[in-house]
Amino acid sequence: MNKLLTPPVPNSSAGLAALKELIGPRNLLGALSAMRRKLGNVFRIRLPGFSPVFLSGREAAHFALTEGRSALNWRNESDPVTGLLRHGLLVEDGEAHDSLRRKVMPALHRQQVAGYINKMWRRTEQVINSWEPGKTYDMLVEMRKLALLIVMDTLFDVDMTPDLERLFPSILDILKFISPGMWLLGGPRKRYEASSAAIDAYLYRLIRERRVHPTGGSDLLSGLIADGMHDDLIRDQMLTLFIAGHDTSTALLAWTLFLVGSHPEIQPTLQAGSDSLDMASPPTPEQVEALVYFKQVIDESLRLYPPIHVGNRQSTQDLAVCGYAIPKGERVMVSIYATQHDEAHWPEPERFDPQRFAPGRLHTPYTYLPFGGGPRNCLGANFAQVEAKVVLARLFQRCQFVLTNRRVHVHMGATLEPRPGVFMQVRVR
Numbered sequence: 001m002n003k004l005l006t007p008p009v010p011n012s013s014a015g016l017a018a019l020k021e022l023i024g025p026r027n028l029l030g031a032l033s034a035m036r037r038k039l040g041n042v043f044r045i046r047l048p049g050f051s052p053v054f055l056s057g058r059e060a061a062h063f064a065l066t067e068g069r070s071a072l073n074w075r076n077e078s079d080p081v082t083g084l085l086r087h088g089l090l091v092e093d094g095e096a097h098d099s100l101r102r103k104v105m106p107a108l109h110r111q112q113v114a115g116y117i118n119k120m121w122r123r124t125e126q127v128i129n130s131w132e133p134g135k136t137y138d139m140l141v142e143m144r145k146l147a148l149l150i151v152m153d154t155l156f157d158v159d160m161t162p163d164l165e166r167l168f169p170s171i172l173d174i175l176k177f178i179s180p181g182m183w184l185l186g187g188p189r190k191r192y193e194a195s196s197a198a199i200d201a202y203l204y205r206l207i208r209e210r211r212v213h214p215t216g217g218s219d220l221l222s223g224l225i226a227d228g229m230h231d232d233l234i235r236d237q238m239l240t241l242f243i244a245g246h247d248t249s250t251a252l253l254a255w256t257l258f259l260v261g262s263h264p265e266i267q268p269t270l271q272a273g274s275d276s277l278d279m280a281s282p283p284t285p286e287q288v289e290a291l292v293y294f295k296q297v298i299d300e301s302l303r304l305y306p307p308i309h310v311g312n313r314q315s316t317q318d319l320a321v322c323g324y325a326i327p328k329g330e331r332v333m334v335s336i337y338a339t340q341h342d343e344a345h346w347p348e349p350e351r352f353d354p355q356r357f358a359p360g361r362l363h364t365p366y367t368y369l370p371f372g373g374g375p376r377n378c379l380g381a382n383f384a385q386v387e388a389k390v391v392l393a394r395l396f397q398r399c400q401f402v403l404t405n406r407r408v409h410v411h412m413g414a415t416l417e418p419r420p421g422v423f424m425q426v427r428v429r
């Protein structure tokens with residue numbers, strides 16, 4: 001057997017540049033892509049107190065997400081995401097993870113998601129109705145409100161409208177605290193704790209109220225209560241889905257609106273697609289499925305700006321990946337972003353081109369991973385895709401959008417966000 005190599009490390013000036021990118025107004029992604037081009041698909045970066053090994057490309061991603069999965073744990077007690085989600089399924093491993101995943105899965109099953117279309121449509125309507133025609137709005141904010149209303153209504157049968165404005169700043173605080181930049185450098189803890197307590201009070205109140213007034217519904221909150229789960233564990237799953245199920249969709253919708261705003265020539269095609277739907281009632285699952293061009297635009301948006309740009313793991317034993325040795329106990333980052341920007345599989349990777357996803361176009365497995373892969377892939381992948389199509393179809397049916405700020409950069413928050421925001425003037429059609 002060939003001798004295993006040690007993952008290369010960029011020279012100190014490149015490492016320093018990476019740190020500057022991380023704490024500066026830009027982000028680490030450009031630096032990481034440049035390092036991958038220079039050093040290959042396995043390399044290590046050295047930051048103060050933190051030296052993760054980055055993996056990218058088809059072979060390494062396949063290893064980390066599938067065959068080597070059991071040697072790469074998610075849970076890391078020092079990671080603020082673990083502190084926040086406690087025993088949420090996202091941060092559990094082994095049997096504890098698999099059992100929680102089985103319990104949550106039915107609420108995100110394809111058939112169940114088809115039943116959420118009406119709520120997705122009506123919540124979009126609610127947000128559109130809150131806009132004054134001709135005014136400019138930040139779509140990063142508006143899509144977050146919408147994604148929150150949708151996830152609470154569909155999964156837990158809860159109308160979040162009365163609590164949305166009050167909890168919004170707390171939600172932003174906890175997201176900021178779990179962002180990689182903040183947890184590497186140490187975030188404002190006091191503020192985070194107060195915000196986290198406000199969200200907890202809200203979730204525990206919902207659990208309590210549902211126990212007192214059962215609805216007999218088939219939503220996930222009622223299901224977890226019926227299953228005999230105790231309040232703390234229900235809170236952990238609710239918070240997991242609340243965060244994982246809205247922050248990602250927020251980023252996807254905001255980036256997609258930014259891309260459409262920057263490429264106004266595609267807006268008429270989207271409008272024609274949404275005009276094929278009835279104005280007065282929500283679309284059927286078949287009609288949503290038939291929104292092919294919407295899917296192409298969404299898929300390309302997810303390739304260019306994957307909301308979750310990295311899979312974060314810890315090696316539980318010595319590993320051999322693509323000819324490199326990774327010792328036990330290392331932080332391993334599977335770079336979804338770098339994999340989806342690899343020119344070997346995605347020619348002109350920075351160019352927005354929805355034709356890459358035209359019907360019939362096939363892609364090499366493990367080169368496109370917006371929803372991860374293997375047994376821990378995204379449980380909400382179908383939910384997110386249906387939601388994005390329904391929301392965008394209704395938005396383009398009722399409105400025309402004009403982007404007023406083209407200078408947007410990628411911010412590495414809990415997800416990849418378009419900053420300073422996506423400011424769009426909304427015109428009623």
Ligand code: HEM
Binds near residue numbers: 101108
């Ligand atoms: C555009 C939207 C979304 C994207 C890009 C996305 C992406 C991802 C990715 C990449 C992972 C795997 C992370 C890893 O391997 O470390 C993941 C896991 C997960 N996602 Fe999503 N997600 C999205 C929407 C959603 C939605 C809407 C929900 C729920 C309503 C959801 C629930 C979950 C859960 C529960 C997991 C953990 C699965 C497990 O560990 O078994 N996601 N997501």
